[in-house]
Amino acid sequence: MRRLLLLAATSSILATAHQFHFGHIDANWNSRAKTLELAVRLHADDLEQLLRQRAGRPLEIDRDAQAEPLACAYALETIAFDESRFRCLGMKVTTHYATLFLEAPAATPPRRAKFRSFSGDFPDQINTVQRLTDDHRTGSAIAFLAADQWKPLRP
Amino acid sequence: MRRAALLAPFLLLASLAFSQSRRSPLDKFRQLEEILPTPNEYRTASGAPGHKYWQQRADYQISVELDDINQRIIGSGTIDYHNNSPDTLNYLWLQLDQNIWEKHSDTPLTETAPDFRRFPLPVARRLMDDPFEGGYTIGPVRDAAGRELHKHINRTMMRVDLPAPLPPGQSFRFSLSWDYKINNSKRVSGRTGAEFFKKDGNWIYEIAQWFPRMAAYNDVTGWQHKQFLGTGEFTLEFGDYQVKITAPNDHIVASTGVLQNPAEVLTPVQRQRLERARTSPKPVLIVTPEEAKAAEKSKPTGKKTWVFHAKNVRDFAFASSRKFIWDAQGHNAGGNPVMAMSFYPNEGNPLWERYSTQAIIHTLNIYSRYTFQYPYPIAISVNGPVGGMEYPMICFNGPRPLEDGTYSQRTKYALIGVVIHEVGHNYFPMIVNSDERQWTWLDEGINSFLQFLAEQEWEPNYPSRRGEPSTIVEYMLSSAHDPIMTNSESVVSLGPNAYGKPATALNILRETVLGRELFDFAFKEYSRRWMFKRPMPADFFRSMEDASGTDLDWFWRGWFYTNEHVDISLEKLTQYTIDTRNPEIEKPLSKKAKEEAPVTLSAQRNKPLRKRTDDYPELLDFYNKWDEFAPLPSEKKAFESYVKGLEEDERKLLDPAMNFYALELKNVGGVVMPVILEVEFNDGVKEELRIPAEIWRRQSSTVTKLIPTRKEIRSITLDPHLETADADPSNNHWPRKPVKSKFQLFKEERDTKRNPMNEGKTDAAPPSSGSN
Numbered sequence: 001m002r003r004l005l006l007l008a009a010t011s012s013i014l015a016t017a018h019q020f021h022f023g024h025i026d027a028n029w030n031s032r033a034k035t036l037e038l039a040v041r042l043h044a045d046d047l048e049q050l051l052r053q054r055a056g057r058p059l060e061i062d063r064d065a066q067a068e069p070l071a072c073a074y075a076l077e078t079i080a081f082d083e084s085r086f087r088c089l090g091m092k093v094t095t096h097y098a099t100l101f102l103e104a105p106a107a108t109p110p111r112r113a114k115f116r117s118f119s120g121d122f123p124d125q126i127n128t129v130q131r132l133t134d135d136h137r138t139g140s141a142i143a144f145l146a147a148d149q150w151k152p153l154r155p
Numbered sequence: 156m157r158r159a160a161l162l163a164p165f166l167l168l169a170s171l172a173f174s175q176s177r178r179s180p181l182d183k184f185r186q187l188e189e190i191l192p193t194p195n196e197y198r199t200a201s202g203a204p205g206h207k208y209w210q211q212r213a214d215y216q217i218s219v220e221l222d223d224i225n226q227r228i229i230g231s232g233t234i235d236y237h238n239n240s241p242d243t244l245n246y247l248w249l250q251l252d253q254n255i256w257e258k259h260s261d262t263p264l265t266e267t268a269p270d271f272r273r274f275p276l277p278v279a280r281r282l283m284d285d286p287f288e289g290g291y292t293i294g295p296v297r298d299a300a301g302r303e304l305h306k307h308i309n310r311t312m313m314r315v316d317l318p319a320p321l322p323p324g325q326s327f328r329f330s331l332s333w334d335y336k337i338n339n340s341k342r343v344s345g346r347t348g349a350e351f352f353k354k355d356g357n358w359i360y361e362i363a364q365w366f367p368r369m370a371a372y373n374d375v376t377g378w379q380h381k382q383f384l385g386t387g388e389f390t391l392e393f394g395d396y397q398v399k400i401t402a403p404n405d406h407i408v409a410s411t412g413v414l415q416n417p418a419e420v421l422t423p424v425q426r427q428r429l430e431r432a433r434t435s436p437k438p439v440l441i442v443t444p445e446e447a448k449a450a451e452k453s454k455p456t457g458k459k460t461w462v463f464h465a466k467n468v469r470d471f472a473f474a475s476s477r478k479f480i481w482d483a484q485g486h487n488a489g490g491n492p493v494m495a496m497s498f499y500p501n502e503g504n505p506l507w508e509r510y511s512t513q514a515i516i517h518t519l520n521i522y523s524r525y526t527f528q529y530p531y532p533i534a535i536s537v538n539g540p541v542g543g544m545e546y547p548m549i550c551f552n553g554p555r556p557l558e559d560g561t562y563s564q565r566t567k568y569a570l571i572g573v574v575i576h577e578v579g580h581n582y583f584p585m586i587v588n589s590d591e592r593q594w595t596w597l598d599e600g601i602n603s604f605l606q607f608l609a610e611q612e613w614e615p616n617y618p619s620r621r622g623e624p625s626t627i628v629e630y631m632l633s634s635a636h637d638p639i640m641t642n643s644e645s646v647v648s649l650g651p652n653a654y655g656k657p658a659t660a661l662n663i664l665r666e667t668v669l670g671r672e673l674f675d676f677a678f679k680e681y682s683r684r685w686m687f688k689r690p691m692p693a694d695f696f697r698s699m700e701d702a703s704g705t706d707l708d709w710f711w712r713g714w715f716y717t718n719e720h721v722d723i724s725l726e727k728l729t730q731y732t733i734d735t736r737n738p739e740i741e742k743p744l745s746k747k748a749k750e751e752a753p754v755t756l757s758a759q760r761n762k763p764l765r766k767r768t769d770d771y772p773e774l775l776d777f778y779n780k781w782d783e784f785a786p787l788p789s790e791k792k793a794f795e796s797y798v799k800g801l802e803e804d805e806r807k808l809l810d811p812a813m814n815f816y817a818l819e820l821k822n823v824g825g826v827v828m829p830v831i832l833e834v835e836f837n838d839g840v841k842e843e844l845r846i847p848a849e850i851w852r853r854q855s856s857t858v859t860k861l862i863p864t865r866k867e868i869r870s871i872t873l874d875p876h877l878e879t880a881d882a883d884p885s886n887n888h889w890p891r892k893p894v895k896s897k898f899q900l901f902k903e904e905r906d907t908k909r910n911p912m913n914e915g916k917t918d919a920a921p922p923s924s925g926s927n
Contacts, residue, residue: 020650020651021648022629022630022648022650022651026896026897026898028896028898037896037898039896039897039898039901041897043650044565045569048565058557058558060557060563060566061565062564062565089901089902090901092901093565095564095565095568095618095620096565096618096620099897099901101897101898101901101902123266124386124647124648126630126633126635126636126647126648126651128629128630128632128633128635130629130632132896135885135893135894135895135896135899136885137883137885140632140634141632141633141634142634143633143634143636145635145647
């Protein structure tokens with residue numbers, strides 16, 4: 001038997017009028033530095049709602065010092081590549097998007113990934129991972145639907 | 156670059172044509188007739204309503220009471236249903252949207268499991284603790300004579316059986332009553348609801364989908380009674396509404412329609428201010444922040460009934476609260492006087508008083524330019540619990556500043572953007588009345604496109620979320636993304652699919668494929684044709700082609716019917732020059748080519764070695780001295796003979812200065828698109844070459860484009876203005892150029908600027924406890 005962790009979240013029985021619900025990672029394996037570099041792009045509205053619930057106050061992600069550590073923690077919770085141990089380098093927020101930058105040592109390109117940001121909150125969430133090696137695309141983007149867990153990154 | 160000589164210019168063209176002669180198994184230019192419905196007398200092949208086009212009509216007279224103590228709606232009304240169809244009807248269908256919150260609603264039943272590692276509280280509350288039990292209680296349905304009619308409720312739909320078949324051209328009057336519990340938006344959010352403010356004990360109500368509404372009956376779907384699951388919005392009939400709204404007497408009510416009894420519900424001062432607002436160059440406060448603050452502390456001493464009339468609308472919504480500040484400004488919409496108004500609590504300021512009404516008027520100006528003049532007398536924006544939702548003449552918009560009155564740049568643009576978007580919905584789908592239950596994109600996508608145009612005229616470099624091609628690339632790259640032509644309830648990730656992708660598609664159609672003049676004419680034609688009518692996707696596709704004079708089937712196919720993406724790669728550039736056969740020209744060129752050829756490593760190392768012929772020069776003969784690049788008399792004679800055999804115009808083609816570049820293009824993404832090239836020549840001059848998408852019509856995977864020029868090409872850039880949503884910039888350059896990744900750029904720009912408004916204010920720190 002597993003135990004449920006109850007978390008305040010943004011989901012509702014009825015979808016709001018303007019949904020975003022799309023996340024994307026550029027996952028670059030840097031062959032020289034032997035690192036895996038992730039640029040994780042999430043919709044700022046989705047992320048802000050979630051961080052407000054977590055902070056328990058009306059936080060604004062583009063001008064609140066707590067936003068970045070909270071967002072980094074959330075990214076590290078919901079994103080995994082093999083057994084990589086990521087370090088969050090920071091977050092860049094524009095008017096509509098929040099991009100988180102994660103880095104981990106990686107001797108070889110990643111074999112599998114899990115990208116579940118907002119997957120438990122929005123049933124129509126799509127997340128995608130674009131694989132790159134030394135900033136060159138390798139194959140098409142891998143899509144993660146709400147129910148998807150680990151998926152292979154190599155054919 | 157590879158240099159190759161040509162035997163004759165004609166051969167080159169022939170060889171290129173040959174290389175493109177293989178057909179792709181899937182013709183991306185195949186006409187859409189096999190997919191689109193067959194035109195008929197209701198909907199023509201040109202995309203216009205046919206000469207026998209018809210639509211139903213429903214007129215409503217409703218009395219409703221807002222119960223502020225128990226948060227309930229209690230309503231009763233009469234509906235006059237007009238059967239303008241050629242069909243006889245035995246029953247009518249009505250929409251019962253509130254039943255989405257009924258105990259046994261399909262919506263929670265069809266929900267999939269949440270992430271059990273992070274179990275959301277609202278889900279837990281709904282499943283285990285205190286589920287919200289909304290949904291209609293419907294009283295007897297009676298005909299005009301008071302006889303009760305049989306009704307059957309099928310979840311979010313209700314069928315009313317007619318006492319006798321309703322023939323074409325006849326009307327039927329019936330009445331009914333209903334009531335329901337209003338959802339508390341903090342616990343169950345939606346497109347309607349109530350918001351409670353703990354600190355003053357007051358509510359803001361945004362009331363929509365609050366009465367049984369006639370389902371649409373039309374020539375394409377018959378009755379549109381697809382169940383409401385929460386995503387696909389509404390399909391409704393036009394009609395006139397007379398609505399009496401009874402609310403606590405200290406409430407301000409904002410509503411669809413024109414207020415009929417201002418003397419009974421407004422104070423003399425409020426009426427005076429409203430009159431002044433009609434001609435004011437800026438918004439006038441009808442209820443001031445101080446008055447709204449004072450009202451928050453008041454208790455109602457009774458009730459007031461506000462009477463509104465709305466002509467030719469497809470729906471009716473209202474908002475009510477004692478917390479409302481109210482501002483208004485009259486606006487002349489092409490000869491039609493419109494009152495633009497905003498209703499918001501003090502919590503909405505300073506954002507709302509500055510931007511809401513301004514954004515309403517801006518929207519009317521811009522949207523009217525691209526479509527038709529705004530025909531209604533009212534346009535309202537309300538701040539309350541709903542994040543963004545549209546109804547005729549009124550919309551609900553959520554963004555607010557923090558409690559300390561500061562707001563981020565994101566919040567500011569979120570408000571302006573959502574007001575533009577929701578007010579813009581008056582045009583699509585409130586007036587151009589598309590079927591939202593079936594096709595979300597046909598209103599949301601078109602509206603998001605117009606929102607982009609309006610935002611770009613708000614201020615320089617407005618940060619629009621949608622519209623620019625680059626904003627949709629990541630979504631389109633996903634193999635899991637749905638074609639735009641997917642039913643509203645089935646779409647995964649509705650925002651990018653039904654809002655973002657069509658907005659970008661239309662922007663590309665306007666800027667890159669058709670050009671602004673052709674697009675704007677065609678788009679306006681579509682809007683006017685279907686104003687106060689119900690278009691389907693085919694009517695849009697056909698109207699745009701009909702009025703622009705352009706076959707766009709390839710575009711609709713690629714962007715609306717597939718989930719392919721755009722990625723064109725510059726694969727290879729080969730340079731060809733004319734072989735003039737003139738030895739005086741060709742021999743020196745050959746000599747130059749030999750001299751410029753790379754010298755092998757062995758040759759370089761062997762060069763300084765002393766050779767035997769240095770010691771024995773007698774070993775050198777004719778062949779050691781012969782200049783192989785000197786024209787021979789026989790070669791000169793042969794050339795003269797060749798030239799004599801040519802016609803005058805053929806001789807002109809023997810121009811040694813001409814270069815022919817064969818540029819190989821590969822369609823990696825699948826969607827065929829125009830090829831936009833910026834060609835830079837060796838002298839530094841740049842020229843743009845805009846090649847229509849039809850270059851792909853015979854072979855959609857690889858084509859070779861010939862570029863004839865007297866200059867030599869230094870570099871080529873594909874999609875230099877980022878106008879085609881090309882997914883991979885790394886293959887857009889010849890020669891290849893490294894493109895910096897987001898990760899590299901971030902590392903270079905570590906010190907991201909913070910919000911300057913926040914930095915500039917010493918008291919801008921966000922509060923540590925929650926509001927409301």
